[in-house]
Amino acid sequence: METIIFYILSLVILVFSVLTVTTKKILRAAVYLLFVLGATAGIYFMFNYNFLAAVQLTVYAGGIVVLIIFSILLTHQINTDLDKINIKKIALGIISSGLGIFLVLSTLNNHHFEASNKQATDSTIHGIGRALLSYSDNGYILPFEVISVLLLATMIGAIIIAKKVEE
């Protein structure tokens, strides 16, 4: 049962990723991206990382996609198609990314991963909150504080950049 769900989620991810980078209408590209992010959250649910899946759904699907759609509506005539890309550029893109896929997949298939049988730690919200605020081993207080400063700086920077300049 889980195998089937995983294959369905991977199919959704791959098909909608291709549609995201190839579709002619930009608003559709944003909606296809939303499907990809939702399917990614589904994979996190299958790994039993419920908090990460919730973060993925709220921050990515709820935040970033809405931000992208707003900026599309502010900067585009949504009925017009995107410019045609010339065939040489498409061929070069397909060749380079195909080479990359071939290289990585051939390396992956020759490598044996030693799957661990150890007991998984609890990924409840309680454990995650403890780990984020602890300063012992496996504690993440320093990156947590750094990212909070980064988010503050981002907020101020984004407001200053997007603000209308008085002439």
Add this chain to the structure above:
Amino acid sequence: MIEGISIHHILTVTTIMFFIGAYGFLTRKNLITMLMSIELVLNAVNINFVAFNKYLYPENMQGHFFSMFIIGIAAAEAAVAIAIIINIYRNIHSIDVEDIEQMKY
């Protein structure tokens, strides 16, 4: 870990997803669609982190926390990028990369 799925399956899917994002970044000319391609790449990397965490080192949660921090940084990056894109649009009325060729100040 997921029953019946080996780590190779997940890594194959994320590899293809990563290079689809790279393809979009190489071929698209519009700044917002390039930003979407970057989001695809970041998502593929996030799934990789979680898969390595769950299959190889399930006793710790490093991959989980890396993914969480990457999601936070991706949100910050998208916000700043969109502020810059809107500012560019206000100045030159286009967001094609080929039209953006001068630093104004």
